[in-house]
Amino acid sequence: MAASRRWQFKICLIGDGYVGKTSIRRKYLGQGFRSNYIPSLGVDFAQKTVTYNGDDVRLVIWDIAGQPQFQSLRKRYYEGCSGLILAYSVVDRESFDNASKWLVEAKGFMEDFPALIIVGNKIDLRSYHPKENIITYEEGLEFTKKFSERLNTPAIFIETSALTGENIDRAFDKLTRLMINPEDYQTITTMHEVRVGTAEQSQPSASSSLTPTISSSQPVIEMPSVEESVIAQEDEVALTMTHLIELRGKLKKAEEEFRDYSLEVETKLLTLRNTVHVKKIMYEHLREQLTQTRQEWADAYDQHVKLDQEKKQEIEKRLAHIAKIRDQIDEIETSIKKQVSKLDLGKSMDQL
Known part of the structure; x- marks a missing residue:
């Protein structure tokens, strides 16, 4: 049996x-x-293990926030991406128009563009919206074909409803198959319905080769001592086979427990690795912000010192100017007083 x-x-x-x-x-x-949402970074990740052709496939799904404030962080989230699901709403024309921007952004962040599923979501709401706001199936399909050619990557279009669950599993199944077997792209896109094999792992059978066979090539001589010996041997074989069956059962149980333990530990390790990765992104982002803030603080301080010096110089200059004007005023007032005094003195002399 080939190992899975x-x-x-x-x-x-x-x-x-x-x-x-x-x-x-x-x-x-x-x-x-289990959700691992980090609101300050606009990302949430979770995982699911599925079976494809007898092999375990672990899907780590990163839900990346679409709000503009997280654009500077999204570059790091694309690292190690094996598959993309681009979603838009079939009742929101703006989300469809922005779909191309998302692909352009992803293309700029990834050297090798991964397998792509384009999803037109909320088909359950089509009947409640005016026709001019609705994106038709044909529009979505044409958009997918166009960008598949431009990006030179396999892309599949599918419409879904997250409310009813219609085609949700099918979208992820198609992407899984596309990531494992990219050469099946044409088969996947032309099939009306994808049927992913989920063959169960075969377990060692405890019933195989358990029945001892007696060769008939030699005649059996009926002798009491020989008969007793044969019976004893058969009993011994039966006990041995019973023990073998028990050991096989224990082996099966031990293998299952080991597999469950390994899966549990690997799941925890993967979650921790993703958390460490995201926290590292957060740290680097905060460090960049701190560096920028420190520089802004230094610039602001330099501007403050410069402006304070300019203020002192300007105040001194203006105070000197004011003092000069006051001196001129005092000088003129003194001159006027002298002139008035002379005039008053002249009048007094005339009266005499």
Whole structure:
């Protein structure tokens, strides 16, 4: 029996805010999944393990916030991305118009563009919106074909409803198959419905070769001592086979426990690795902000010192100017007083 392989892929879920990305992810992961949302960084990641052709496939899904304030951080979130899901709302023309901007942004951040699924979400709301706001299936399909050619990457278009769950699993199944077998691109896109094989892992069978066979090539001689010996040997074989069956059962249980333990530990380690990665991004972002703030503080301080010096110089200059004007006023007033005194003295002399 060929040993099963284990795959791990990072999927980035992108698109404008409020198109239903988080609802798509939640519907696919189901109830009880653990969220790792970091609001200050605009990212949430969770994981799910599925089976594809007998192999375990772990999907680490990064839900990237579409708000403009997180644009400077998104470059780091694309690192190691194996598959993209671009979502827009079929009842929001602006989100569809912005879809090309998301692909251009992703292309600028990634050297090798990954497998792509373009999702037109909220098809359950089409009947409640005017026709001019609705994006048709044909528009979405044409958009996907155009960008698949431009980006030179396999791309698949599908319409979904995160509310009803329609085509949600199918979208992720198609992307999983596309990431594992890119050569199946034409088959995936032409199939009306994707049927992903989920063959169960075969377990060692405890019933194989358990029945001892007796060769009939030699005649059996009926002798009491020989018969007793054969019975004893058969009993011994039966006990040995029983023990073998028990050991096989224990082996199976031990392997299952080991597999469950490994999966649990790997899941925790992966979550911690993602958390460390995101925290590192946060640290580097804060460090950049601190450096920028320190420089802004230094510039502001230099401007303050300069302005304070200019203020002192200007005050001295203006005070000197004011003092000069006052001196001139005093001089003129003194002159006027002298002239008035002379005039008063002249009048007095005339009266005499």
